[in-house]
Amino acid sequence: MARHRKTLSQNFLHNTAVLRGIVRAAELTPADLVLEPGAGEGTVTRALAREVREVIAYEIDPGLAAALPRRLAREGNVRVVPGDFLRARPPRRPFAVVGNIPYSRTTDIVRWCLAAPALTSATLVTQREYARKRTGDFGSWPLLTVSSWPEFDWRLGPRVARHHFTPVPRTDSALLRLVRRPAPLLPHRELAAYRALVAEGFTGIGGSLGATLRRTRRADRVRAALAAAGIDPDATVGRITPPQWLRVHRALRREG
Structure with a gap:
Protein backbone atom coordinates (compact mmCIF):
# COMPACT_ATOMS: atom_id res chain seq x y z
CA MET A 1 0.00 0.00 0.00
CA ARG A 181 -19.15 32.78 -11.67
CA PRO A 182 -22.90 33.45 -11.24
CA ALA A 183 -22.88 34.59 -14.88
CA PRO A 184 -20.01 34.35 -17.40
CA LEU A 185 -18.05 37.53 -18.07
CA LEU A 186 -18.85 37.06 -21.76
CA PRO A 187 -22.11 36.04 -23.46
CA HIS A 188 -22.25 32.29 -24.05
CA ARG A 189 -22.20 32.84 -27.82
CA GLU A 190 -18.76 34.50 -27.48
CA LEU A 191 -17.03 31.93 -25.26
CA ALA A 192 -15.83 29.71 -28.10
CA ALA A 193 -14.38 32.69 -29.98
CA TYR A 194 -12.64 33.91 -26.83
CA ARG A 195 -11.07 30.50 -26.19
CA ALA A 196 -9.93 30.31 -29.81
CA LEU A 197 -8.27 33.72 -29.46
CA VAL A 198 -6.48 32.64 -26.28
CA ALA A 199 -5.36 29.36 -27.84
CA GLU A 200 -3.99 31.28 -30.83
CA GLY A 201 -2.19 33.74 -28.59
CA PHE A 202 -0.55 31.01 -26.56
CA THR A 203 1.04 29.43 -29.63
CA GLY A 204 3.80 31.97 -29.01
CA ILE A 205 4.58 32.42 -32.69
CA GLY A 206 6.47 35.68 -33.11
CA GLY A 207 7.53 35.98 -29.46
CA SER A 208 4.79 38.39 -28.36
CA LEU A 209 1.01 38.45 -28.39
CA GLY A 210 1.02 41.31 -30.87
CA ALA A 211 3.27 39.44 -33.30
CA THR A 212 1.13 36.31 -33.03
CA LEU A 213 -2.16 38.12 -33.66
CA ARG A 214 -0.76 40.09 -36.58
CA ARG A 215 -0.25 36.86 -38.50
CA THR A 216 -4.01 36.62 -39.12
CA ARG A 217 -5.22 40.19 -38.54
CA ARG A 218 -4.47 43.68 -39.76
CA ALA A 219 -1.66 45.31 -37.83
CA ASP A 220 -3.67 48.45 -37.05
CA ARG A 221 -6.52 46.40 -35.55
CA VAL A 222 -4.12 44.46 -33.35
CA ARG A 223 -2.33 47.62 -32.27
CA ALA A 224 -5.61 49.29 -31.32
CA ALA A 225 -6.84 46.23 -29.40
CA LEU A 226 -3.63 45.97 -27.39
CA ALA A 227 -3.73 49.69 -26.61
CA ALA A 228 -7.36 49.43 -25.47
CA ALA A 229 -6.33 46.64 -23.08
CA GLY A 230 -3.29 48.51 -21.78
CA ILE A 231 -0.87 45.92 -23.17
CA ASP A 232 2.64 46.75 -24.30
CA PRO A 233 3.00 45.85 -28.01
CA ASP A 234 5.98 43.62 -27.20
CA ALA A 235 4.45 41.94 -24.13
CA THR A 236 4.93 38.18 -23.91
CA VAL A 237 1.74 36.16 -23.66
CA GLY A 238 2.25 34.85 -20.11
CA ARG A 239 2.38 38.36 -18.64
CA ILE A 240 -1.05 39.34 -19.92
CA THR A 241 -3.74 39.17 -17.27
CA PRO A 242 -7.13 37.52 -17.81
CA PRO A 243 -8.98 40.89 -17.67
CA GLN A 244 -6.64 42.19 -20.39
CA TRP A 245 -7.42 39.14 -22.53
CA LEU A 246 -11.12 39.94 -22.20
CA ARG A 247 -10.52 43.52 -23.30
CA VAL A 248 -8.50 42.37 -26.32
CA HIS A 249 -11.28 39.98 -27.30
CA ARG A 250 -13.93 42.69 -27.01
CA ALA A 251 -11.85 45.21 -28.96
CA LEU A 252 -11.13 42.82 -31.83
CA ARG A 253 -14.75 41.71 -31.96
CA ARG A 254 -15.97 45.31 -31.96
CA GLU A 255 -13.64 46.30 -34.80
CA GLY A 256 -14.33 43.07 -36.71
Whole structure:
Protein backbone atom coordinates (compact mmCIF):
# COMPACT_ATOMS: atom_id res chain seq x y z
CA MET A 1 0.00 0.00 0.00
CA ALA A 2 2.84 2.40 0.81
CA ARG A 3 4.30 1.92 -2.68
CA HIS A 4 0.89 2.60 -4.26
CA ARG A 5 0.52 5.77 -2.19
CA LYS A 6 3.94 6.97 -3.36
CA THR A 7 3.01 6.31 -6.99
CA LEU A 8 -0.16 8.36 -6.61
CA SER A 9 1.60 11.10 -4.59
CA GLN A 10 -0.86 10.63 -1.73
CA ASN A 11 -0.07 12.50 1.47
CA PHE A 12 -2.66 12.32 4.22
CA LEU A 13 -3.85 15.05 6.59
CA HIS A 14 -4.77 14.51 10.22
CA ASN A 15 -4.46 17.95 11.84
CA THR A 16 -7.94 18.93 13.04
CA ALA A 17 -7.40 22.66 12.56
CA VAL A 18 -6.19 22.16 8.99
CA LEU A 19 -9.15 19.92 8.17
CA ARG A 20 -11.55 22.50 9.53
CA GLY A 21 -9.78 25.18 7.51
CA ILE A 22 -10.27 23.25 4.29
CA VAL A 23 -13.98 22.82 4.92
CA ARG A 24 -14.35 26.45 5.94
CA ALA A 25 -12.54 27.66 2.82
CA ALA A 26 -14.90 25.62 0.64
CA GLU A 27 -17.82 27.85 1.73
CA LEU A 28 -20.26 24.95 1.83
CA THR A 29 -23.87 24.95 2.98
CA PRO A 30 -25.76 22.20 4.85
CA ALA A 31 -27.72 21.39 1.67
CA ASP A 32 -24.67 20.77 -0.51
CA LEU A 33 -23.63 17.66 -2.39
CA VAL A 34 -19.84 17.23 -2.30
CA LEU A 35 -17.64 14.91 -4.34
CA GLU A 36 -14.25 14.07 -2.84
CA PRO A 37 -11.41 12.83 -5.08
CA GLY A 38 -8.91 10.63 -3.26
CA ALA A 39 -10.62 10.11 0.10
CA GLY A 40 -7.60 8.24 1.46
CA GLU A 41 -8.08 7.46 5.14
CA GLY A 42 -11.31 9.46 5.35
CA THR A 43 -10.21 12.39 7.51
CA VAL A 44 -11.36 15.06 5.06
CA THR A 45 -14.43 12.94 4.30
CA ARG A 46 -15.49 12.92 7.93
CA ALA A 47 -15.04 16.69 8.25
CA LEU A 48 -17.14 17.25 5.14
CA ALA A 49 -19.87 14.83 6.20
CA ARG A 50 -20.48 16.83 9.35
CA GLU A 51 -21.16 20.00 7.36
CA VAL A 52 -23.14 18.97 4.26
CA ARG A 53 -26.08 16.85 3.21
CA GLU A 54 -24.20 14.23 1.18
CA VAL A 55 -20.61 13.24 0.38
CA ILE A 56 -19.58 10.91 -2.44
CA ALA A 57 -16.03 9.79 -1.66
CA TYR A 58 -13.85 8.27 -4.40
CA GLU A 59 -10.75 6.23 -3.61
CA ILE A 60 -8.65 4.43 -6.21
CA ASP A 61 -6.54 2.41 -3.74
CA PRO A 62 -8.47 -0.86 -3.14
CA GLY A 63 -7.19 -1.30 0.41
CA LEU A 64 -8.06 2.22 1.47
CA ALA A 65 -11.43 2.06 -0.25
CA ALA A 66 -12.31 -1.18 1.54
CA ALA A 67 -11.53 0.35 4.93
CA LEU A 68 -13.48 3.58 4.43
CA PRO A 69 -17.02 2.27 5.20
CA ARG A 70 -15.84 1.06 8.59
CA ARG A 71 -13.91 4.27 9.29
CA LEU A 72 -16.96 6.35 8.39
CA ALA A 73 -19.60 4.11 9.94
CA ARG A 74 -20.85 6.86 12.26
CA GLU A 75 -21.53 9.19 9.34
CA GLY A 76 -24.80 8.37 7.66
CA ASN A 77 -24.41 10.61 4.62
CA VAL A 78 -21.27 9.25 2.92
CA ARG A 79 -21.20 6.98 -0.12
CA VAL A 80 -17.82 5.41 -0.83
CA VAL A 81 -17.04 4.68 -4.48
CA PRO A 82 -14.00 2.45 -5.06
CA GLY A 83 -12.27 3.50 -8.25
CA ASP A 84 -10.89 6.39 -10.24
CA PHE A 85 -12.55 9.76 -9.68
CA LEU A 86 -11.55 10.83 -13.18
CA ARG A 87 -13.87 8.20 -14.62
CA ALA A 88 -16.84 9.45 -12.63
CA ARG A 89 -19.80 10.97 -14.44
CA PRO A 90 -20.47 14.45 -13.00
CA PRO A 91 -23.84 14.82 -11.24
CA ARG A 92 -26.48 16.73 -13.12
CA ARG A 93 -27.51 18.65 -10.02
CA PRO A 94 -25.27 21.35 -8.49
CA PHE A 95 -22.30 19.99 -6.57
CA ALA A 96 -18.92 20.98 -5.18
CA VAL A 97 -15.60 19.15 -5.22
CA VAL A 98 -13.39 19.20 -2.14
CA GLY A 99 -10.30 17.11 -1.59
CA ASN A 100 -6.71 16.58 -0.59
CA ILE A 101 -5.86 15.22 -4.01
CA PRO A 102 -2.89 13.17 -5.25
CA TYR A 103 -0.37 15.70 -6.54
CA SER A 104 0.42 13.62 -9.63
CA ARG A 105 -3.19 13.92 -10.80
CA THR A 106 -3.79 17.59 -10.03
CA THR A 107 -4.06 18.88 -13.59
CA ASP A 108 -6.37 16.05 -14.68
CA ILE A 109 -8.67 16.63 -11.68
CA VAL A 110 -8.74 20.39 -12.31
CA ARG A 111 -9.68 19.78 -15.95
CA TRP A 112 -12.42 17.35 -14.87
CA CYS A 113 -13.85 20.04 -12.59
CA LEU A 114 -13.77 22.75 -15.26
CA ALA A 115 -15.61 20.46 -17.69
CA ALA A 116 -18.42 19.54 -15.27
CA PRO A 117 -21.50 21.65 -16.18
CA ALA A 118 -23.11 21.55 -12.72
CA LEU A 119 -19.95 22.17 -10.66
CA THR A 120 -20.30 25.21 -8.42
CA SER A 121 -16.80 25.21 -6.92
CA ALA A 122 -13.71 23.11 -6.33
CA THR A 123 -11.50 23.42 -3.27
CA LEU A 124 -8.34 21.38 -3.75
CA VAL A 125 -5.20 20.85 -1.70
CA THR A 126 -2.39 21.06 -4.25
CA GLN A 127 1.32 21.73 -4.25
CA ARG A 128 1.70 25.40 -3.36
CA GLU A 129 3.73 26.17 -6.48
CA TYR A 130 0.96 24.73 -8.66
CA ALA A 131 -1.69 26.87 -6.93
CA ARG A 132 0.44 30.01 -7.17
CA LYS A 133 1.16 29.50 -10.88
CA ARG A 134 -2.48 28.91 -11.78
CA THR A 135 -3.71 31.98 -9.89
CA GLY A 136 -1.15 34.43 -11.25
CA ASP A 137 0.75 34.78 -7.98
CA PHE A 138 4.09 34.71 -9.85
CA GLY A 139 2.99 37.52 -12.15
CA SER A 140 2.21 35.24 -15.09
CA TRP A 141 -0.92 33.46 -16.24
CA PRO A 142 -1.14 30.00 -17.89
CA LEU A 143 -3.39 28.98 -20.76
CA LEU A 144 -5.85 26.93 -18.70
CA THR A 145 -6.53 29.79 -16.28
CA VAL A 146 -6.94 32.40 -19.00
CA SER A 147 -9.18 30.28 -21.21
CA SER A 148 -11.55 29.41 -18.35
CA TRP A 149 -11.52 32.87 -16.74
CA PRO A 150 -14.85 34.09 -18.15
CA GLU A 151 -16.60 31.25 -16.29
CA PHE A 152 -14.34 30.54 -13.30
CA ASP A 153 -12.62 32.65 -10.69
CA TRP A 154 -9.25 31.13 -9.71
CA ARG A 155 -8.30 31.86 -6.10
CA LEU A 156 -5.17 31.13 -4.09
CA GLY A 157 -6.06 29.94 -0.60
CA PRO A 158 -4.00 29.49 2.57
CA ARG A 159 -0.70 27.65 2.71
CA VAL A 160 -0.71 24.17 4.28
CA ALA A 161 2.71 23.42 5.76
CA ARG A 162 4.36 20.18 4.70
CA HIS A 163 4.72 18.88 8.28
CA HIS A 164 0.93 18.47 8.52
CA PHE A 165 1.05 15.56 6.03
CA THR A 166 1.90 11.89 6.37
CA PRO A 167 4.20 11.00 4.72
CA VAL A 168 5.79 14.45 4.72
CA PRO A 169 6.09 15.80 1.15
CA ARG A 170 9.04 17.79 -0.13
CA THR A 171 7.14 21.06 -0.47
CA ASP A 172 4.33 22.97 1.19
CA SER A 173 0.81 22.83 -0.16
CA ALA A 174 -1.95 25.40 -0.58
CA LEU A 175 -5.66 25.52 -1.24
CA LEU A 176 -6.65 26.18 -4.83
CA ARG A 177 -10.20 27.43 -5.30
CA LEU A 178 -12.14 27.32 -8.57
CA VAL A 179 -15.43 29.16 -8.22
CA ARG A 180 -17.97 29.24 -11.03
CA ARG A 181 -19.15 32.78 -11.67
CA PRO A 182 -22.90 33.45 -11.24
CA ALA A 183 -22.88 34.59 -14.88
CA PRO A 184 -20.01 34.35 -17.40
CA LEU A 185 -18.05 37.53 -18.07
CA LEU A 186 -18.85 37.06 -21.76
CA PRO A 187 -22.11 36.04 -23.46
CA HIS A 188 -22.25 32.29 -24.05
CA ARG A 189 -22.20 32.84 -27.82
CA GLU A 190 -18.76 34.50 -27.48
CA LEU A 191 -17.03 31.93 -25.26
CA ALA A 192 -15.83 29.71 -28.10
CA ALA A 193 -14.38 32.69 -29.98
CA TYR A 194 -12.64 33.91 -26.83
CA ARG A 195 -11.07 30.50 -26.19
CA ALA A 196 -9.93 30.31 -29.81
CA LEU A 197 -8.27 33.72 -29.46
CA VAL A 198 -6.48 32.64 -26.28
CA ALA A 199 -5.36 29.36 -27.84
CA GLU A 200 -3.99 31.28 -30.83
CA GLY A 201 -2.19 33.74 -28.59
CA PHE A 202 -0.55 31.01 -26.56
CA THR A 203 1.04 29.43 -29.63
CA GLY A 204 3.80 31.97 -29.01
CA ILE A 205 4.58 32.42 -32.69
CA GLY A 206 6.47 35.68 -33.11
CA GLY A 207 7.53 35.98 -29.46
CA SER A 208 4.79 38.39 -28.36
CA LEU A 209 1.01 38.45 -28.39
CA GLY A 210 1.02 41.31 -30.87
CA ALA A 211 3.27 39.44 -33.30
CA THR A 212 1.13 36.31 -33.03
CA LEU A 213 -2.16 38.12 -33.66
CA ARG A 214 -0.76 40.09 -36.58
CA ARG A 215 -0.25 36.86 -38.50
CA THR A 216 -4.01 36.62 -39.12
CA ARG A 217 -5.22 40.19 -38.54
CA ARG A 218 -4.47 43.68 -39.76
CA ALA A 219 -1.66 45.31 -37.83
CA ASP A 220 -3.67 48.45 -37.05
CA ARG A 221 -6.52 46.40 -35.55
CA VAL A 222 -4.12 44.46 -33.35
CA ARG A 223 -2.33 47.62 -32.27
CA ALA A 224 -5.61 49.29 -31.32
CA ALA A 225 -6.84 46.23 -29.40
CA LEU A 226 -3.63 45.97 -27.39
CA ALA A 227 -3.73 49.69 -26.61
CA ALA A 228 -7.36 49.43 -25.47
CA ALA A 229 -6.33 46.64 -23.08
CA GLY A 230 -3.29 48.51 -21.78
CA ILE A 231 -0.87 45.92 -23.17
CA ASP A 232 2.64 46.75 -24.30
CA PRO A 233 3.00 45.85 -28.01
CA ASP A 234 5.98 43.62 -27.20
CA ALA A 235 4.45 41.94 -24.13
CA THR A 236 4.93 38.18 -23.91
CA VAL A 237 1.74 36.16 -23.66
CA GLY A 238 2.25 34.85 -20.11
CA ARG A 239 2.38 38.36 -18.64
CA ILE A 240 -1.05 39.34 -19.92
CA THR A 241 -3.74 39.17 -17.27
CA PRO A 242 -7.13 37.52 -17.81
CA PRO A 243 -8.98 40.89 -17.67
CA GLN A 244 -6.64 42.19 -20.39
CA TRP A 245 -7.42 39.14 -22.53
CA LEU A 246 -11.12 39.94 -22.20
CA ARG A 247 -10.52 43.52 -23.30
CA VAL A 248 -8.50 42.37 -26.32
CA HIS A 249 -11.28 39.98 -27.30
CA ARG A 250 -13.93 42.69 -27.01
CA ALA A 251 -11.85 45.21 -28.96
CA LEU A 252 -11.13 42.82 -31.83
CA ARG A 253 -14.75 41.71 -31.96
CA ARG A 254 -15.97 45.31 -31.96
CA GLU A 255 -13.64 46.30 -34.80
CA GLY A 256 -14.33 43.07 -36.71
